[in-house]
Amino acid sequence: MDALDTATWETRAAALAAELTAEGVLADPAWRDAFAATPRHLFVPHILNGPASLSAGDPGWLDAVYANESLATQTRPASDDTTGREIASSSSSKPAVMAVMLERLAAEPGHQVLEIGTGTGYNAALLSHRLGADNVFSVDLDPKLVDTAQEHLIAAGYRPHLAAGDGFAGWPGEMTFDRIIATCAVTAIPPAWINQLADGGRIIAPLDAGAAGPLLVLDKTADDEVSGRIDPFPVLFMPMRTDVTSPFAPGQSPSADAAGMPHYGTTAVDPAALLEWPDLALFLWLHAPGLRLGGSVEHGVVVAERGPARAEVDLAPLAEGTWAVRQSGPYRLWDTVEHAVAMFDTLDKPDATRLGVTALNVPGKQFIWLDDPDSDHSWPLA
Ligand SMILES: C[S@@+](CC[C@H](N)C(=O)[O-])C[C@H]1O[C@@H](n2cnc3c(N)ncnc32)[C@H](O)[C@@H]1O
Structure with missing residues (x-):
């Protein structure tokens, strides 16, 4: 990548922060500073958004980097078929969505934060700017992504703790965190996250609900439990997967054949x-x-x-x-x-704000509820 004039990227990063502020998704001045001070271009030297792929130095690349858009950085074949269609398996998420999630996280100086889904490392950089890199832990399923994210983060001047592994198991090691933020979508809360969440802790996770799902904002309510409202802010994340060669979550691949008589x-x-x-x-x-x-x-x-x-x-x-x-x-x-x-x-056509989730650290003991965790209307999540 050609060295980029600091004034050039700082102007663009500041403009992005101002755009997010004007959009009403970035209110906290500390997060505004983080967006304005973090060089997104170091995290996305190659953008794979369809046929218009762009690399550092290409005309239009810098405009794309500092636009309020998600940027695909890794793709995988969509299925076993021969159409050649690729689906994003890693990306730098849309900044507006990142801003909303970081604000909902309510992280404060001194908090230790675990991110599930390191991807490019850009979100880990924002967290490092705000909380100090030593308080930031991030895990990605794909070891190659972790290696490149580490290079990007070092280039940006940050050394958070990174690990390769299945984030379903949380951080590999005996740790508890004040905050856990997932940047891949879940169908339920992995029990390890509840176990690794400190008292008073919060989990922010996108729900993998088909198209753009809502956010789960869950606070620790007991040693073995988190609970909270569904936040209807629509976020579209790739699913939490178990296979680095596939963009799909288990059982989600469209190649599964429909069986039986129509x-x-x-x-x-x-x-x-x-x-x-x-x-x-x-x-x-x-x-x-x-x-x-x-x-x-x-x-x-x-x-x-x-x-x-x-x-x-x-x-x-x-x-x-x-x-x-x-x-x-x-x-x-x-x-x-x-x-x-x-x-x-x-149930009177409830909107998303009337719904909440209570999740225990035992598989199958996670529930959706209407209006109140003790409501008569609750049913199993996933
Ligand atoms: C939207 S990207 C994350 C964006 C990232 N936070 C950033 O700032 O660039 C989603 C990431 O989740 C990762 N991921 C998917 N399933 C995972 C799992 N089981 N454990 C850990 N990471 C996973 C993917 O490899 C991908 O890099």
């Missing part, structure tokens, strides 16, 4: 509502974790997929209030969707 039927649930109503889509995902909703008005169909189960519903009604459904896979996924839609209606 079933043809009708539904009284308007499929358009699923695409147009984020609160309903979230509520459905929370009843059927892993549910992916797709399709479009343009294609005239809504597609729901969950592992090998699939349902397609025509957007054009067969008759007033009746739509055609085709289902395939080991069970009838649309029946689950219908059940959850009925529950959504019964």
